[in-house]
Amino acid sequence: MASDITKGKSVIIGPDDGQSLWQPMPSRGYVNVNLTPDNMPYDTFSSGIQMMPPGCMVREHGHKQNHELVFVYEGNGQVDIDGEVTEFGPGTTILFARNCTHWIKNTGDTDLRMFWVFFPPGLEDWFNAIGRERTPGDPMPNPFDRPDNVQEVMDKMRFLPPRNSG
Template identity: 30%
Template structure:
């Protein structure tokens, strides 16, 4: 009983109530700006592996918190199986559906689905439908989003991503050498 009363006392001590009228609106803590705002349709947009990626935030912009990308994956688009040695990757499907590989398991993710891939896990996504899929994904810690930006081709408005060229494949190989990522085979 005494322990229950002490917990209640601690909770009461930790609860601070104040009126907003008591706050000084000139206090710099309330006026400091620092939000990262990237309007819809803005951010560096590139073609990577035949998909269109818009980098909404890099680790430099999020104080090393995460990298954030918006993706449009056309029918037939997607990545090869791979694993990140340093980053975890998290996906949220905005529209459409994508086939995901998780280790040796394949499943279809649809609008509203969430997927988190721990580092060192073989994964990939493919659009096996007739319509483009849209998703957002993030890397924690950040870094891979910069490799995508730096080693991909800038997208041109109103055009689909071109087929992957030999130069694109060479740039991708160089990027893979620079980060701790392994390209892996499909499961048998």
């Protein structure tokens, strides 16, 4: 019976493999995009890691067609989901369901590091639209703003606006 089972293709991405992008204010830090439909045989998700320095944050937003799963493996912070703020630390798993607004803040005194999975895929397109290429090991650049067309990108990706935007 076991011979009737078709095996899928496994993929290994090293810590400096994949694409790395510096992030604009207020996130700063960087994102490594590890798995996408472009570098693996699956089209149902994308994944990577994000590092945010102390005091930085992911702005409030939501996704009309995607779920976002985050696993925090270093650092401490706060997360807001639809107006409910919760403290978190290493080992915390957070699932942002579609149509829920959320933000994440690094409230600790060390870098916040998270592993993310986005399904269906597409978060990599956002990071490419707002980020700047990074070579692992390079020093963090001076803070920079998001591009002028960020609202157009958010609309195209079907992002929800922040709750207080009217």
